[in-house]
Amino acid sequence: MSSPCIISVAITGSLPRKKDNPAVPVTPSEQIESTHAAYEAGATLVHLHVRNDDETPSSAPERFAEVLAGIRKHCPLIITQVSTGGRSGAGRERGGMLHLRPDMASLATGSVNFPTRVYDNAPDLVDWLAAEMKQHGIKPEVEAFDLSMIFKAAEMHADGRIGVGPLHVQFVMGVKNAMPVDREVFEFYVKTLHRLAPDATWTGAGIGRHQIELARWSLELGGHCRTGLEDNVRLDRDTLAPSNAALVRQVAELCEQYGRRVATPEEARALLKLGAPGAQA
Numbered sequence: 001m002s003s004p005c006i007i008s009v010a011i012t013g014s015l016p017r018k019k020d021n022p023a024v025p026v027t028p029s030e031q032i033e034s035t036h037a038a039y040e041a042g043a044t045l046v047h048l049h050v051r052n053d054d055e056t057p058s059s060a061p062e063r064f065a066e067v068l069a070g071i072r073k074h075c076p077l078i079i080t081q082v083s084t085g086g087r088s089g090a091g092r093e094r095g096g097m098l099h100l101r102p103d104m105a106s107l108a109t110g111s112v113n114f115p116t117r118v119y120d121n122a123p124d125l126v127d128w129l130a131a132e133m134k135q136h137g138i139k140p141e142v143e144a145f146d147l148s149m150i151f152k153a154a155e156m157h158a159d160g161r162i163g164v165g166p167l168h169v170q171f172v173m174g175v176k177n178a179m180p181v182d183r184e185v186f187e188f189y190v191k192t193l194h195r196l197a198p199d200a201t202w203t204g205a206g207i208g209r210h211q212i213e214l215a216r217w218s219l220e221l222g223g224h225c226r227t228g229l230e231d232n233v234r235l236d237r238d239t240l241a242p243s244n245a246a247l248v249r250q251v252a253e254l255c256e257q258y259g260r261r262v263a264t265p266e267e268a269r270a271l272l273k274l275g276a277p278g279a280q281a
Contacts, residue, residue: 004263006224009043013230014057014087021233032070037245042252044268045079064097077265107140109152113177139164154196165273167200174207181210219258
């Protein structure tokens, strides 16, 4: 078997509701339980959003604190990653949980059109979020929705604004009005990242029905995979996913098909050059 694959699970997100799939975890206890099941299925990185009681998105630090504490207790080796995305708050509110020192946090390095709005990431906010992450020893996961974001991330890493080890980029494809799913473009992204930052690691993330397609491409090209109910609420066209764990198992089975093995938690931390569990806490 060749290089291990880190399976990231995005358990909740900001958009899917229980009316879309009853398995979407909303409360802190649901999120902790869902993460634990996904961890046992092979996920070694969890991407976290939090919600209000009415399922609307939130950036409340106290909610993140509760979820992080439960995950650290029940999944002590998993890599915790919080979202600083724009659906959950405005301006610096988006980074209000970074003092909790998760292992990682998402960082979009530019703005892009989304289905009904602009995902606004002004340069001064990007710099502030990156500085907060660096101050708290948090490794950014750059969420790249187009080519300019890859170049910006490489620039920020080269001049020291992005720290904590080599650059890690997630290529996001399939968001309406942003980058469509295109194999030639995907391969160009990977090639460009390796040219700009030769020691960088990367993950492929496909939205909706493209989730498995991006997982296949990532496994073939040597990257890592993201799955989870945030991006896709179905196992296939006709079947709702019964859990985040079921989606993780689906990717784990693909790993075997492509001669890749699922990374252990220790291997995932080593691949991303992260410290021992609890080092950031």
